[in-house]
Amino acid sequence: MPKTVIVGVSGGIAAYKSAYLVSALTKRGYDVHVIMTQNALEFVSALTFETISGNAAITDTFMKRENHDVLHVSLAKKADMVIVAPATANVLGKVASGIADDMLTTTLLASKCPVVFAPAMNTAMYEDAVTQSNITKLNELGYHVMDTGIGMLACRDEGAGRMKEPDEIIAFADSVFESLYDMHGINVLISAGPTREAIDPVRYLSNNSSGKMGYSLAQAAVSRGANVTLVSGPVSLDAPEKAQMINVVSAQSMEQAMTHHAKNADIIISCAAVADYTPANVSDTKIKKNDDMSLRLIRTKDILKILGEAKTENQILVGFAAETNDFDKYAKAKLESKNLDIIALNDVSRPGEGFGADTNNIKLFFKDNSEADLGVDSKEILAKSIINSIFEYRLKTTR
Numbered sequence: 001m002p003k004t005v006i007v008g009v010s011g012g013i014a015a016y017k018s019a020y021l022v023s024a025l026t027k028r029g030y031d032v033h034v035i036m037t038q039n040a041l042e043f044v045s046a047l048t049f050e051t052i053s054g055n056a057a058i059t060d061t062f063m064k065r066e067n068h069d070v071l072h073v074s075l076a077k078k079a080d081m082v083i084v085a086p087a088t089a090n091v092l093g094k095v096a097s098g099i100a101d102d103m104l105t106t107t108l109l110a111s112k113c114p115v116v117f118a119p120a121m122n123t124a125m126y127e128d129a130v131t132q133s134n135i136t137k138l139n140e141l142g143y144h145v146m147d148t149g150i151g152m153l154a155c156r157d158e159g160a161g162r163m164k165e166p167d168e169i170i171a172f173a174d175s176v177f178e179s180l181y182d183m184h185g186i187n188v189l190i191s192a193g194p195t196r197e198a199i200d201p202v203r204y205l206s207n208n209s210s211g212k213m214g215y216s217l218a219q220a221a222v223s224r225g226a227n228v229t230l231v232s233g234p235v236s237l238d239a240p241e242k243a244q245m246i247n248v249v250s251a252q253s254m255e256q257a258m259t260h261h262a263k264n265a266d267i268i269i270s271c272a273a274v275a276d277y278t279p280a281n282v283s284d285t286k287i288k289k290n291d292d293m294s295l296r297l298i299r300t301k302d303i304l305k306i307l308g309e310a311k312t313e314n315q316i317l318v319g320f321a322a323e324t325n326d327f328d329k330y331a332k333a334k335l336e337s338k339n340l341d342i343i344a345l346n347d348v349s350r351p352g353e354g355f356g357a358d359t360n361n362i363k364l365f366f367k368d369n370s371e372a373d374l375g376v377d378s379k380e381i382l383a384k385s386i387i388n389s390i391f392e393y394r395l396k397t398t399r
């Protein structure tokens, strides 16, 4: 369920009912932030919402802030859901047209989370072709516009346009949330990027992994509501929003982080390119130039094998195999030997794909002997398909 909910209140008579809505959401333990339009202030005071929600009601885009963050952007990023109730004909029209001229509409444009509108207006306004066309457009754009109730309106007219009751709005928002965030409550642990094995204070052994595949997987799982922990080697990528980041450098620190966080994970995806070898001795001082030099390497711990051995009954363990030949054979052998549930085979023989590239070529092999060829695509699209396959396999196989 959402943690942070923005309730947008616009200027209609039904604004008084939003006090109950905010109260009910707050009682559920949500962090509720109310944004009111200037016209909503004609109907209900900001103080009512501030007292019920325990947070300042925001009414002005240019409000002075102590910490100088851009409030409509920071709130939009923090929000798990926005509910606009009542949504006036005016607000529906503005959002459908991309107008952002006050705090509510600006925040709506900046939000990536699900948005629910509970329209409320006079029947003639609601049935007007422009309003209906705005509602159709909003639904097509991915917003969730509720129907209205039919009955006696505040203006004494009888017909459609009555705002749904707060409990119905909450039930609708719950159903939207559950359908979009079907991985809510699932703990996903992902490793990504390369490791660096120190030779001396300035040199190291590493590889070409960019981390893009692992970061895309983390983003895809976050987008479906999973609690994602991303253990990352050194990469130059932005952390996915709402993922818990654990930054590591060496294979040893990656192993420690992965085994520690694996204990609470429902799904573990090992996507990092971990060094197989590390220098036997690390020099404390910079090694001076010689005519020749040899470096003795020792094996690092096999993280995937350790995770496979420690795997609990309902845990799904997913590995990646980057191969250049005998693809299916090597992938299936690794699935078996590491006690994996799924292995993602990555054909790295094709130029421009795989390591460091934006595209990849993935085939999945499952423990139940099924296979899924996901083909060549961008890492973002493949990540969504991989996460979907893992989730469906988990539904099928765990109790």
Ligand SMILES: Cc1cc2nc3c(=O)[nH]c(=O)nc-3n(C[C@H](O)[C@H](O)[C@H](O)COP(=O)(O)O)c2cc1C
Residues within 6 Å of the ligand: 009, 010, 011, 012, 013, 014, 037, 038, 039, 040, 086, 087, 088, 089, 090, 091, 120, 121, 122, 125
């Ligand atoms: C008493 C009164 C009640 C109103 N009720 C509604 C309403 O229920 N729905 C609506 O769309 N507009 C209603 N309006 C008109 C809006 O307040 C008006 O369109 C306003 O510009 C909306 O501003 P906002 O969308 O920025 O809050 C009402 C106006 C008055 C004076």
